[in-house]
Amino acid sequence: MAGGDKSLVVDAEPTKDLFIEMLVRDIDLRAAVIDLVDNSIDGARYAIKKQRRRPPTAAPLKSKYLRIETAPTSLTLTDNCGGISLRDAKEYAFRFGAHKDKGIDNSIGQFGVGMKRAFFKLGSAFTIFSTTSNSRFTLQVDVERWRQKKEWEFVLQEVEETRQKASDVGTTIKIEPLLSGVAEEVEAEGFSTGLLDELVARHQEAINEGFKLSVDGIEAAKMPAVLLQSNEIIPANVEFQVNGDGPPVRVRLVCGIGESRPGEAGWDVLCNGRTVLKSDQTPVTGWGGSTDQRIPSYHNQFARFRGFAYFDCKDASRVPWTTTKTGLDHDSPIWRSARQRMISMMRPVIDFLNDLDSEHDREGDNQSGATLSSRVERTAPTAVAQLSSRDVFRYPKATKAPRSGRVSYSRAKEELTQAKLALKVNSYREVGERTFEYWAEAELD
């Protein structure tokens, strides 16, 4: 076919247009911002881990912040999370196709891809100022001009490799101007609060650890996961390690009861501190499986159910999240194994909530002893982090249901009088008893 002199050189290099388009195709604006936030939080955790000498505190991230400011034409993110080292900048963050091997222990972000993708998605130009303890640089990119150049690289400016003031350490990313579609969305009513809500949902764990995250001045509030506890109602709390290829995955499963709030009931699943499933009430976390009958489908009588599943691993690829790290990977063997344990753990909670529910149905019966609801009243919220370990949810048994029940109905007096005569009894009550016995004798085994 192709004779030697008829050869033609085909330029197999991907065009930048195609590259950019592919990169941003499946991502929405907020997800792009979330990628950048992931990077900051990874940085914060990494910085704290490096300097950690004293015993870990309840709020290890309390000195770290990320502030997001929106304006009609720009989006600015400022953090003090360690900055990007020159080496990372050169080898990973701004390099194309070389991000696979870089991993920050227990990281959540996809270092490199996420950042470039976010820039292309959001704006037509961006500027980064980054300072670490011993280096700094600036990077300014005009996407349009970069697109037209043949070269793929970015050029770092104002590079210094000297000791920097601790208070300067951090990264500022300014994306300006925003792409027109993006600007419209950013300007729309409720964008900042919506974005904050979404960030909080994903990063509540980091926020609870003290990380200060704000959007346009509104700071996310700590909302530590709590469960109700007393000496007779005690959440289950187990921790185990899954070995296999690579570093072990630490799994912690907690479940019990909380306040009755249907919107919060269910399982939360967190991978390396990031929420990948929130208040799940579906078969994914064991509710009402079609083949598996251990747990009923979610119903509002279970509005007190709370479960938390934490997966942590140095190697971010081993925790059960999808490759984009935004959702749960249902097929992960580690997930399937943990799920089996979760189902076993939730069953007693479900039994207790069923008992509690049927107690409401029996209201009016005389009951001896404290009711289950009064026992729930006597619990106090306890932070999930403070629970002691316990294999099985502990709960009080309902006071026995009465062994007998009362049947009552009305019939015409005339009929009843006839029945009294026929049965040779003196009261309606006896009529009821004798007619019931008659039927039971004839029909029941």
Added chain:
Amino acid sequence: MSRLNPEPREIDYRIRPAKNVERKMLLEICSRMGAVQKMSTYRYVGMGSIYFVDFSLFHRAFGIDSMISLEGRERLMERCEWNRPFDCIRVRSTSVAEALPGLRSEVPTIMWLDYEDKLDAGILSQLAEACEVLAPRSILIATVNVTPDAQELRVQNFRRRFGNRDVAGVSKPEHLGKVKLRKLNYEYMKQAVEEAVNVRSIRDRTVQRQLAHFVYRDGAEMLTVAWLLHEESETEEIENCDIDNLDFAHSGKVPFEIAVPKLTYRERLELDRLLPEGKIDEPPGSIVPEDAKAYSLLYRQMPVYVDAVI
């Protein structure tokens, strides 16, 4: 008209010969674990009803003193309590499904889920759950009723019990006849256990092996399967227990059929004198060779019933 107390509704298994043989065979299978785990340190969990036959047997044979009987019928509770043959038996008023998560323990357990009922998805989930909560070296035994339903009800009942499972394969009453039904039941139980243990092993390297597969009839067709859970690293020690060496310990899909021949006491004595070796293919008296053969497989376990005045 006199009305006898209809409770408990199950037949009196104390006098059912095949069940009696099964208990003793299971006892012997369990006893083989004694090579790695002192039998008295096991916990026994069963469904003792008001008779506690299996509890008595396991307590007398092994000295197991941690015994839990699950009783789902609250109305029977007082009577069960009262009939406990030994003080070490605790009766828990609970269904199996409810009880299982709370039975999680580090103590090796012999758990006999001796269902009266026919297999359904609920029982399969309970087997899976048992595989989740039992400690390594535990033995899980499940017995279900595999009597085929009336022809016209078979498919509809199957759907009620298993939903859409095997929709294509199970569509006609012939698919649920005596032999096919017990094969299907065996496969379902086996799968439930294998799957649960496989998933568990991701966490703690627990594996399972089948120890027994019995079918028998005492009025109803019954199927029993037993499994051992153990740590993968212990495989060799478990092999050395030599459980498979027992003729009736079938580790595969072919069941051991507990067929109790009808023999007189005198006929039994004659056969006993020829066993275990001996020529039983030409049995004495008018004993047919088939009965003699059947007897030779369970002569050690077969009970002798006498009407005693006590």
